[in-house]
Amino acid sequence: MAIMVEHEKRRQKILEKALDVFVAQGFEDATYQKIAEKCKINRTTLYLYFRNKREIFNYSIKQLMSKVEGDIGAVRKDDGLSHPEKIIRILSFVLDRLEEHRRLLQVILKTLLGLKDPDTRVRRRTVRMRHILATIVIDGIKAGQLKKTAVHMVDELLYGLIEAALFRLVVLKRKNISELKSVVELAVKNLTAAKKPDP
Secondary structure (H helix, E strand, O other): OHHHHHHHHHHHHHHHHHHHHHHHHOOOOOOHHHHHHHHOOOHHHHHOOOOOHHHHHHHHHHHHHHHHHHHHHHHHHOOOOOHHHHHHHHHHHHHHHHHHOHHHHHHHHHHHHHOOOHHHHHHHHHHHHHHHHHHHHHHHHHOOOEOOOOHHHHHHHHHHHHHHHHHHHHHOOOOOOHHHHHHHHHHHHHHEOOOOOOO
16 A cells, blocks of 8 residues: 555655646657656656656646536535535636636646647547536526526536636746635525525
8 A cells, every 4th residue: 555655655746846847848849858857757657657748747737627527526415515605616616726826827838828629628628627617507596596588698607717817827827716616606696596585
């Protein structure tokens, strides 16, 4: 068991150091050798953990997405939260993760901009998030907790806040995006159905 823990610790350290190389050099100019040098190991040792730089990069993205999906899954299953509370909590988790991983986002954005058809890859990664938000909105409308509204418009608004966060963190290089959490709360408050008075 201790060997597995050490292996995973080293793997995490490699991911952190590789990210430094990706941020400094860009994905295309980062080499397997530069990553090994940054980790202070030789290429042969690096091959024990990752086959190539693409695998390192993809694993970093996968790690980020699995954290986000874990947070979202827990919120979706929490029956103690209303649908408006679920939306606020999910978007807060997403914004927190974006802040935590802004360096990885910089590399992802640079890499996507260098692709011939970045829209296809981005679309695949975003469809799931948009679907989750739309499902919660639909359930909230059915439960009478959210106003009857065009679901696709609400989905556009909520996902637009995530896109605004990405822009602020990666392009504008803002240190935090806490003001967007207030915007999320305001948007959801305006979507929340008025409570019916007790008889």
